[in-house]
Amino acid sequence: xxxDEVVSLTCTLFLAKFAADYYDMGFTLIKDDSDKRSQITLxxxxxxxxxxxxxNCKSFNYCPASGPYSTDSSCALSVKVMExxxxxxxxxxxxxxxxxxxxxDWAKTSNKLKIIVSNDKxxxxxxxxxxxxxxxxxxxILGAIGFVLFSYIKSKRYGxxxxxxxxxxxxx
Numbered sequence: 001x002x003x004d005e006v007v008s009l010t011c012t013l014f015l016a017k018f019a020a021d022y023y024d025m026g027f028t029l030i031k032d033d034s035d036k037r038s039q040i041t042l043x044x045x046x047x048x049x050x051x052x053x054x055x056n057c058k059s060f061n062y063c064p065a066s067g068p069y070s071t072d073s074s075c076a077l078s079v080k081v082m083e084x085x086x087x088x089x090x091x092x093x094x095x096x097x098x099x100x101x102x103x104x105d106w107a108k109t110s111n112k113l114k115i116i117v118s119n120d121k122x123x124x125x126x127x128x129x130x131x132x133x134x135x136x137x138x139x140x141i142l143g144a145i146g147f148v149l150f151s152y153i154k155s156k157r158y159g160x161x162x163x164x165x166x167x168x169x170x171x172x
Contacts, residue, residue, distance in 0.1 A: 018046035022059075022097035029061045029096050031087040032078040039065075045075035046097070053077055063094035 019042050035053065037045070042062050049057040057077045065073035074094075080086040081098050123131065 017043070018050045019043050019097075021050060021100055022046055023100060025059075025082060025096040025098055027091050027095065028082070029076075029089050029091050029094055030059060030078050030080050030082065031089055032061075032076060032080055035077040037075045037077075038073065039071055040073055040075045045077075048075070049077055049099070057099075059096060059098040061091075061094055061096050063091070066093065 035057075037048070040048075042064070045060055045062050049060050056079055058081050059078050061074075061076040061078070063072075063074045065071060082088070082096070122128075
């Protein structure tokens, strides 16, 4: 390659979006500062919870940077979730995030997705009754259409012989 030659390479880089694996639960925070980190972004906080502390992290509180220097962001990782009803507090700027039960880890082959199986099997009484009535109505309509078609084809094939009755005006 010569010095006057300009080479332009473009590359598309795809990165995992760890924050997408968490629900934003709002401004109610869990009181748990056992693992608190500062000067961290939301994405870094979610990554730490998902990768570094994956077995010991179910949620985190995140406070975005504010103030004149925007360096006071913080992240508090926790093993607790709101469903367990831990000690909570309200905040006007911080948010609480909880890990989703099913995470689409298409880029990581080592993680297995949890499959949620519903215990609801079969129909409800109203649903089953509606299904039965609908099927009966459908069957009656198909039967009537079949009978009319059969009668029409039979009358065309035999040319009016047999049981066909024709009415004519008489001049008597």
